[in-house]
Amino acid sequence: MIPRYSRPDMVAIWSPEAKFRIWYEIEAHACDAQAELGVIPKANAEAVWKAKDAEFDVARIDEIEAVTKHDVIAFLTHLAEHIGSDDARFVHQGMTSSDVLDTTLNVQLVRAADILLAGMDRVLEALKTRAHEHKDTVRIGRSHGIHAEPTTMGLTFARFYAEMARGRARLVNAREEIATGAISGAVGTFANIDPFVEEHVCKQLGLKPEPISTQVIPRDRHAMFFATLGVIASSIENIATEVRHMQRTEVLEAEEFFSKGQKGSSAMPHKRNPVLTENLTGLARLVRMSVIPALENVTLWHERDISHSSVERAIGPDTTITLDFALHRLAGVVEKLVIYPDNMLANMNKFRGLVMSQRVLLALTQAGVSREDSYRLVQRNAMKVWEKGADFKTELLADPEVTAALSPAEIEEKFDLGYHTKHVDTIFKRVFGDS
Numbered sequence: 001m002i003p004r005y006s007r008p009d010m011v012a013i014w015s016p017e018a019k020f021r022i023w024y025e026i027e028a029h030a031c032d033a034q035a036e037l038g039v040i041p042k043a044n045a046e047a048v049w050k051a052k053d054a055e056f057d058v059a060r061i062d063e064i065e066a067v068t069k070h071d072v073i074a075f076l077t078h079l080a081e082h083i084g085s086d087d088a089r090f091v092h093q094g095m096t097s098s099d100v101l102d103t104t105l106n107v108q109l110v111r112a113a114d115i116l117l118a119g120m121d122r123v124l125e126a127l128k129t130r131a132h133e134h135k136d137t138v139r140i141g142r143s144h145g146i147h148a149e150p151t152t153m154g155l156t157f158a159r160f161y162a163e164m165a166r167g168r169a170r171l172v173n174a175r176e177e178i179a180t181g182a183i184s185g186a187v188g189t190f191a192n193i194d195p196f197v198e199e200h201v202c203k204q205l206g207l208k209p210e211p212i213s214t215q216v217i218p219r220d221r222h223a224m225f226f227a228t229l230g231v232i233a234s235s236i237e238n239i240a241t242e243v244r245h246m247q248r249t250e251v252l253e254a255e256e257f258f259s260k261g262q263k264g265s266s267a268m269p270h271k272r273n274p275v276l277t278e279n280l281t282g283l284a285r286l287v288r289m290s291v292i293p294a295l296e297n298v299t300l301w302h303e304r305d306i307s308h309s310s311v312e313r314a315i316g317p318d319t320t321i322t323l324d325f326a327l328h329r330l331a332g333v334v335e336k337l338v339i340y341p342d343n344m345l346a347n348m349n350k351f352r353g354l355v356m357s358q359r360v361l362l363a364l365t366q367a368g369v370s371r372e373d374s375y376r377l378v379q380r381n382a383m384k385v386w387e388k389g390a391d392f393k394t395e396l397l398a399d400p401e402v403t404a405a406l407s408p409a410e411i412e413e414k415f416d417l418g419y420h421t422k423h424v425d426t427i428f429k430r431v432f433g434d435s
Contacts, residue, residue: 001321005283010324013111014317020056022104023075026201027091028052030183033200034193040090047087054082072097094193096186098304102217103181105312107205109225112320113175119327120168120232124161126334128432131157135424138417139253139344140355145245149355150348150420153254153339158431160239167232174228177221181205182213187303215304219297222308226294226315229323233287236330240277240284243333247274253344257336276333283326290315353392354385359414360396360406367405377402 001011012018028048035045056078065074072092080088092100135154140147183198184190190198195209202209210217246254256276258264264271293315297308348355357378364374381395381402396402396411403411 001318001325005325006321007324007328010112010115010321011317013108013115014321016058016061017056019104019108020058020061020075022107022205023072023100024051024056024079025205026100026103026183027076027079027095029201029204030093030095030197031091033197034090034093036200037194037196039194040093044087044090047083048079048091050087051079051082056082070097072100094185094197095183096215098216099183099185101309102213103183103201103205103207105222105316106178106180106207106217108316109178109222109320110175110206112316112324113171113178113225115324116229116232116320116327117168117171117175119324119331120164120171122331123327123334124164124168126331127157127161127164130334130337130339131155131161131428131432134339134341135428136421137339137341137344138348138421139341140348147348147351147355149358150417152421152424153341153344155424155427156242157334158428160235160242162431163235163238164232167228167235170228170231174225178225179207180210180217180221181207182210182217184210184213187215188213214300214302216300216308219294219300219308222312223294223298226290226319229319230288230291233284233323233326236326237281237284239330239334240280243277243337244274244281247272247277251343251347252340253347254337254339256333257338276329280326280330280333283322283329287319287323287326290319351385351392352390353415354382356392356415357382359419360402360411363410363414364402364405369405 028045028051031040031045031048034040035042056075060081061071061074061078064077065071068074068077076088076092079091131154133154134157135152137153138150139153139156141149141151181198181202182188183193183201184195185193198209243254243256245251247256255272256274258272263269264273264275293311297311300308361371361374361378364377365371369377377399381392381399384390384395385392393411393415396406397408
């Protein structure tokens with residue numbers, strides 16, 4: 001991923017240096033287990049740890065790989081340069097390259113998941129804070145982009161909080177599912193390596209042994225992981241799109257923080273554009289782009305092929321780096337989002353009481369008018385508001401068919417705004433508990 005959309009902690013997980021360090025730890029822990037089993041001399045296993053503080057030379061490994069055309073062999077050759085060929089002769093005993101590659105990938109994905117979970121926690125905290133801040137800030141709810149009925153800005157933040165909380169729970173599950181390792185040798189039969197080695201290595205790396213591997217760890221695990229990241233990205237876009245709509249000039253119920261010295265357009269000095277949330281919309285597309293390839297990676301030939309390998313070299317770092325950046329960008333947007341309660345109220349009153357139509361409809365049915373006739377009476381008066389800019393309550397009070405069923409006081413009561421917010425506390429308790 002390009003540096004513009006990258007954060008250092010996540011990038012570091014995918015660096016060649018970090019990858020080779022994990023490769024080394026897998027080989028060293030495997031040697032310890034082999035020595036404990038008596039398969040290799042203990043002195044040789046101890047010698048491998050002489051490279052514990054070594055800086056593996058990426059350029060040197062690349063140089064060797066240019067000849068061997070095999071990355072793991074290139075690394076093992078370089079490792080032998082650190083510890084000596086005699087001590088290195090027992091390294092990788094009974095193992096196959098996928099034991100190293102697949103276990104390393106899962107270590108990286110677990111570490112990436114931990115960073116992503118921290119990012120989600122920041123987003124959740126921001127949404128929770130803003131939800132409570134604007135719990136009673138009334139705004140118009142919209143369906144199909146059209147005014148529907150009153151809601152509150154706090155409920156808007158609360159529903160996004162609930163959505164992101166579900167995403168976090170899914171990521172916890174995806175992290176658990178991906179946290180497996182395999183040190184099972186060629187085609188996964190343990191013919192040349194004892195299962196104890198796998199158990200030992202996985203324990204040292206914080207993984208669980210894969211119950212049954214072929215020559216690779218099953219890719220349905222990875223498909224689940226990247227699909228989860230895709231869903232989280234869609235939730236990010238969902239929030240970003242709401243902000244973009246709220247920032248439209250005709251709406252202006254909220255807007256991204258506009259810093260001192262910031263400029264919105266090279267041509268139009270008045271512009272304050274929702275650039276961060278538009279960017280988040282684009283980044284979400286990049287994250288979701290990895291989902292289909294991850295699903296297609298599930299299908300491999302027999303016990304192993306490498307059709308998945310090139311895909312994962314790209315989507316592993318790119319997707320986690322992008323999502324990490326997006327989560328923190330979203331958190332910043334929510335934390336600094338500028339809210340305009342007066343504009344929300346003005347927008348809701350733009351059509352002069354029209355949003356109370358359902359209350360009048362229900363009252364008429366309660367008063368004995370058929371639903372069909374009630375709908376006709378309410379819609380007839382509502383259309384005068386749409387088409388002529390009339391006041392909805394005034395039109396209802398002037399309609400003899402309506403007043404035959406409802407008194408002026410009963411009609412007046414149907415325009416009480418508090419009616420629509422009476423269960424906000426109940427919803428908040430469902431979403432946030434007692435906090």
